[in-house]
Amino acid sequence: xxxxxxxKATEQSAFSTKTFPVVEIFGPTIQGExxxxxxxxxxxxxGGCDFSxxxxxxxxxxxxxxxxxxxxxxxxxxxxxxxxRADPHYMLWVTLSGGNPALHGLNFLVDQLHSFGFRxxxxxxxxxxxxxxxxVDLITISPKPPSSGMVNTGLEEFxxxxxxDVYAQGRKPRVSLKVPIxxxxxxxxxxxLHKRYPxxxxxxxxxxxxxxxxxxxxxxxxxxxxEVIARYGWLVDRVIGDQGFTDLAxxxxxxxxxLWGHDRGH
Amino acid sequence: xxxxxxxKATEQSAFSTKTFPVVEIFGPTIQGExxxxxxxxxxxxxGGCDFSxxxxxxxxxxxxxxxxxxxxxxxxxxxxxxxxRADPHYMLWVTLSGGNPALHGLNFLVDQLHSFGFRxxxxxxxxxxxxxxxxVDLITISPKPPSSGMVNTGLEEFxxxxxxDVYAQGRKPRVSLKVPIxxxxxxxxxxxLHKRYPxxxxxxxxxxxxxxxxxxxxxxxxxxxxEVIARYGWLVDRVIGDQGFTDLAxxxxxxxxxLWGHDRGH
Numbered sequence: 001x002x003x004x005x006x007x008k009a010t011e012q013s014a015f016s017t018k019t020f021p022v023v024e025i026f027g028p029t030i031q032g033e034x035x036x037x038x039x040x041x042x043x044x045x046x047g048g049c050d051f052s053x054x055x056x057x058x059x060x061x062x063x064x065x066x067x068x069x070x071x072x073x074x075x076x077x078x079x080x081x082x083x084x085r086a087d088p089h090y091m092l093w094v095t096l097s098g099g100n101p102a103l104h105g106l107n108f109l110v111d112q113l114h115s116f117g118f119r120x121x122x123x124x125x126x127x128x129x130x131x132x133x134x135x136v137d138l139i140t141i142s143p144k145p146p147s148s149g150m151v152n153t154g155l156e157e158f159x160x161x162x163x164x165d166v167y168a169q170g171r172k173p174r175v176s177l178k179v180p181i182x183x184x185x186x187x188x189x190x191x192x193l194h195k196r197y198p199x200x201x202x203x204x205x206x207x208x209x210x211x212x213x214x215x216x217x218x219x220x221x222x223x224x225x226x227e228v229i230a231r232y233g234w235l236v237d238r239v240i241g242d243q244g245f246t247d248l249a250x251x252x253x254x255x256x257x258x259l260w261g262h263d264r265g266h
Numbered sequence: 267x268x269x270x271x272x273x274k275a276t277e278q279s280a281f282s283t284k285t286f287p288v289v290e291i292f293g294p295t296i297q298g299e300x301x302x303x304x305x306x307x308x309x310x311x312x313g314g315c316d317f318s319x320x321x322x323x324x325x326x327x328x329x330x331x332x333x334x335x336x337x338x339x340x341x342x343x344x345x346x347x348x349x350x351r352a353d354p355h356y357m358l359w360v361t362l363s364g365g366n367p368a369l370h371g372l373n374f375l376v377d378q379l380h381s382f383g384f385r386x387x388x389x390x391x392x393x394x395x396x397x398x399x400x401x402v403d404l405i406t407i408s409p410k411p412p413s414s415g416m417v418n419t420g421l422e423e424f425x426x427x428x429x430x431d432v433y434a435q436g437r438k439p440r441v442s443l444k445v446p447i448x449x450x451x452x453x454x455x456x457x458x459l460h461k462r463y464p465x466x467x468x469x470x471x472x473x474x475x476x477x478x479x480x481x482x483x484x485x486x487x488x489x490x491x492x493e494v495i496a497r498y499g500w501l502v503d504r505v506i507g508d509q510g511f512t513d514l515a516x517x518x519x520x521x522x523x524x525l526w527g528h529d530r531g532h
Contacts, residue, residue: 028506028507029502029506030502030506030517037303037304037516038303038469038515038516038517038518039514039515039516039517040505040506040514040517086507087509089509089512090509090511090512090513091507092513203304225491225492225495226491226492229491229524229525232521232524232525233525236295236296236525239306240294240295240296240306241294241352241357243353243355243356245356246355246356247356247358248305248306249304249305250303250304250305251296251304251305251306252304252521253521253524255498255518255519258495258498258519259495259498259499259502
């Protein structure tokens, strides 16, 4: 074995044995919001997040004591789990979510998923850039508005990197922005963001309730389903005729929450 | 005035004074299904239909005694009505619906809408082709499945014309298929259609209830909203893992019905 081949083999083996905290793999199910809303996808939810949003619906991927319980999986184990769930010939999308998946080095995983024929989507708040991001097929940047309690930094740099590296590699993932909306302050935040990035397809999602980390929202209850619809109606009424939202790409009620509440596994 | 100019002026005036049965103009509101789901649009609903589907949600545009009551409007009157509702600079889409809008000669209307900066979408069952169709920006062909009680003829010819004329004019409207689903027989119909036209983005919509022409579905009632969600859940479960539906472009619950039932004006 030449030394180059040996280095390659070592790298390959390093890639293969490296593990990631995977909180859950689920699907096929429906994507409830954003650019793939209404489409079927599987999800890989990675543990670990640089944020801690007040209405986070995935606390099990964020709270350190929860993330510590996550399975440690290699890229290959993740791919095999997905292949057991669906044939990439008819179930094309795999969505890498979190937490913030951009905390992890997923270059090898993305390559593996592509080699099996999957399309790869990523959901991230855009606070942290990784070069593997521009290998994927769709990036949904979901910056957190004031109601999250977070300050969304790094977005400027994130989009700049994305553009530069995209051009460098001659590959261009579809990029979209999606902002969760709870109140008027969030709408102001979204309007400013849309104005800053007019060329990026812009989606709004209604936050269903102060649930997740700090609440007890349960979409399985009838009242909560009606609450989702009512809040969706509010958001639609609010953006209709608002000249700050030019040519919105979509306003959605989080279809998955409508169907299944915040239950895990959907 | 030269004779050519006179001919042109006569044509122009013929265009301008020609009227169409308009059952309703409404919006801005949200598109509840298909390729523009979640996006804001205005609607022009034309009276008259070559079909009479069992669950039609627009009987006022179909039943002859209702259509006779429709306002007769010129293209210019339609455009002015729309302009009074929204500035095309921030509210780009106008959706021509029915009934079946392809019953009418809307060439001049489409030109006028474009000249003011609107994008034009059309919803039709694809039973009847008109050359103006390939001037628009988006065509949603919505062939009616068995539960409609209709037999959908003309689709083959419709798509063929569409392709030919599109190439002839060097303009290409986005084309998508959308099938309303009530039961298993409808799913069989949809599956066969998707197989026949694999390259056309394919959307499914759940039919909410046997309402419209022959029923009394009322989306304002709580039970009916929950029924929409339940039936949407059924459809999602049904298509997940169904290898007959490769890479669906979207499955939606008719978002407008969820919000407003079958009330007119939304």
